[in-house]
Amino acid sequence: NAGVTQTPKxxxxxxxxxxxxxxxxxxxxxxxxxxxxxxxxxxxxxxxSVGAGITDQGEVPNGYNVSRSTTxxxxxRLLSAAPSQTSVYFCASTGDSSYxxxxxxxxxxxxx
Amino acid sequence: GDSVTxxxxxxxxxxEAFLTINCTYTATGYPSLFWYVQYPGEGLQLLLKAxxxxxxxxxxxxxxxYRKETTSFHLEKGSVQxxxxxxxxxxxxxxxxxxxxxxxxxxxxxx
Numbered sequence: 001n002a003g004v005t006q007t008p009k010x011x012x013x014x015x016x017x018x019x020x021x022x023x024x025x026x027x028x029x030x031x032x033x034x035x036x037x038x039x040x041x042x043x044x045x046x047x048x049s050v051g052a053g054i055t056d057q058g059e060v061p062n063g064y065n066v067s068r069s070t071t072x073x074x075x076x077r078l079l080s081a082a083p084s085q086t087s088v089y090f091c092a093s094t095g096d097s098s099y100x101x102x103x104x105x106x107x108x109x110x111x112x
Numbered sequence: 113g114d115s116v117t118x119x120x121x122x123x124x125x126x127x128e129a130f131l132t133i134n135c136t137y138t139a140t141g142y143p144s145l146f147w148y149v150q151y152p153g154e155g156l157q158l159l160l161k162a163x164x165x166x167x168x169x170x171x172x173x174x175x176x177x178y179r180k181e182t183t184s185f186h187l188e189k190g191s192v193q194x195x196x197x198x199x200x201x202x203x204x205x206x207x208x209x210x211x212x213x214x215x216x217x218x219x220x221x222x223x
Contacts, residue, residue: 042215090156099205104155
C-alpha cells in the first residue's frame, strides 16, 4: 500500500513548455485534489475531483488542466509554463466524509 | 467566504517548552477543523481533528479544542521536542469537497 505517489519529485521547465505532473493513489479514494504551496500563502486548491470522470476548479485553476479517467490517477497538466507557476505541488486524496486528506510527497517545479 | 487565520511564524522554542499556535476561523456554520503537520521535505499529514463544538482532538502529545464561542482551534503541547520542528497548518472543511488551509506556522525547537 503506497498511499499517494507523485512524479517527478523535481522539475525545471522553460517558459512556454508544457508538462504533466503525475499523481496516483492505491486506497480506492473517490476524492482527489491538487494544491500548490507558496511561501506565506499556505496551500491553495487548483483542481479537484469527486470521482472518475468528474473534475472541478478550485481557487487557482488558470493555466492548469486535469482529467480523471480512473479512480487511481489524477494528472495535472501545465499547458504553457510561466514563472508564476514556480511552486511546490501536492496531490491529495480522501475517501470519507470527514475529509481527512492523504498527501503525496510533492513535486518541486521551477519555471525559468 | 470561509477562511482560517493562523499566528504568524516562525516560532522558535527551547526543548521542553510549552507550545501554543493560535488558529481562528471565519465561517457561516460549523465546519470540521484540522491540524496538519509538514515535516521537512515531506507532504502534509493529519495531526488531529475535531468535527463538532467542544470536541478535543489529540495526537502525539498535541491537543486542540473546537471552541465555537471564540471560533478558535488553538494547537497546544505541554513539552515540545526537537522532532516537533515542522510547519503546522490549521484547516477547515464544510462538506463541500474543499479543505481551506491557513498559511502555516513554522516551528523550530532548539535543543
